[in-house]
Amino acid sequence: DGGITQSPKYLFRKEGQNVTLSCEQNLNHDAMYWYRQDPGQGLRLIYYSQIVNDFQKGDIAEGYSVSREKKESFPLTVTSAQKNPTAFYLCASSAPGTGGIQPQHFGDGTRLSIL
């Protein structure tokens, strides 16, 4: 079955530590996205990538970094510069298409907490 896999499901970060969230897709989608969701809130875009070896900052990129070395993988690193990292992180992908942005397929998220 095609889909998006995020790991781990739960992650704990110590003060001053960088942590990396994994996102892998086998849908052959060109575009991938990282969102942050806080309780009772909508999704805020952190970074997105429309093609391998290229990515753009979203609305809240400070304290985060990404890489896109392979089409199927888009890992997100939460750095120690991100002072309030506790949130639910969602990865998504979409296929290219005409008529604007296509539907996004989501993973089941990683819940990050501070120790």
Place this chain on the structure above:
Amino acid sequence: SQQGEEDPQALSIQEGENATMNCSYKTSINNLQWYRQNSGRGLVHLILIRSNEREKHSGRLRVTLDTSKKSSSLLITASRAADTASYFCALGSTLGRLYFGRGTQLTVWP
């Protein structure tokens, strides 16, 4: 603001009733999409309506779009307890990204 705003923030109904959620926005859009999120899970795409379309149906879902009023509505007919979830509208832009609203929390009581 480029995100949509859903109304109401929360909706509680009995099984069998219809549920209507609204989304208003301020910018030009390419398309508008509705998503569903069960508690602790990722979002699932429900329906996409293009800016030149006025209404779309998918099973028990009906979506309307009024670009002159910059608003959309999602109607779920004959709701079931399994429809309990958060529902989000997302504005599709030509910049290759979506802008999500804060969502409507729907609770359907058996």
